[in-house]
Amino acid sequence: MRKITSFLLVWLILGPGLNWAQEKSATDLLQEAKVLIFDKQWVEAENRLATLIQKFPQSPVVTEALFYRARCLQELPNQEEKALAAYQEFLRRKRKIPSLEEEAEVSIIDLAFRLYQKGKEDYLSLLLNRLQSPNKVVKYYAALKLSYAGEKKYARRSIKVLKDIIAEEKDEELRDRAKVALLRVDPEIFQEFVRQETSARIKTLHMQVYEKGNLKVNLAIPWSLADLALRTVDEESKEILRKKGYDIDRILRELKEFKGEILEIKSEDSIVRIWVE
16 A cells, blocks of 8 residues: 555655656566666666656666666677776756665766776777866776776876875775875875875974973983883883873874874873873
C-alpha cells in the first residue's frame, strides 16, 4: 500500500504528461537495472536503462538512470567516449543528485585520461578544467591523475594543486600521494618545495617563569629539541613533577593542540608560561 501511495504522489506532483502506470514501469526498470549492476551484468543493465530513458524521458528517475547507464558503459570495453558523454548528460540535468555528482566527476577524469592514453589528446582538457573545481575531491583527483601524463607540459599543470595538498591537508596518506606525484612531475621542484616546507615548519618553544611577579627564566629553544628533551624524562622524574603540578605528557599534548597559544601553569607564588611559535 505504501509503494502504491508513493507512486500516486509522484503522479499527482508531476501532473499531465506522466501517468501512474508509466512511472511505475520506469521505476521498475531502474530497480531491475540496479540488481543487474550489483551482479556486474553490465550489458543487460545498460539495455534496461536505455529503454527507460527512451520510453519515459519525462520520468523523474531518468536522471538517476543516466548515471547508472554511464556506469555500465564505463565497465564495457572500448565504450569510453559513450560513457563519458553519458556522465556529462547526467551532470547537465536540472534535477541534481549530489550523492552521485562527485562520483560522476571522478569517473569523467578516469575516462578522459584513458582516452588520452589511447592517443586522444583533446580529452585531457577535461582534467585541466577540473583543476579549478570547487569540489576538493574532484580537484585533487584531477591533479593526481594528471601527474601521470607522459607529456610534461600537461603534467606540470598539476603542480600548484599538488603543493596545496601537501601544505594544507591533514590526511597524511593524501599528502604522501601528492608528494609522490610532485616528485614524478618534477624532482627539482619537489626537492625545493620540501626544503621550504621544512624551513617553514621549524618552531620554537618559549618558556617564561615568574616568581612573585618577577621574571626569573626566559627561554627560547627549537621545538624539536625541547620535544625530544621532554620525552626523554624518565617516569620517576615525571611522577615527582606531577606531584608539583607539572604533568610532562599533558604539557606536550596541550602545546601541540594549542598551536601557538600560551599555556599557563600557576601556583601560589609562581607562573610558568609556555608556548610554541
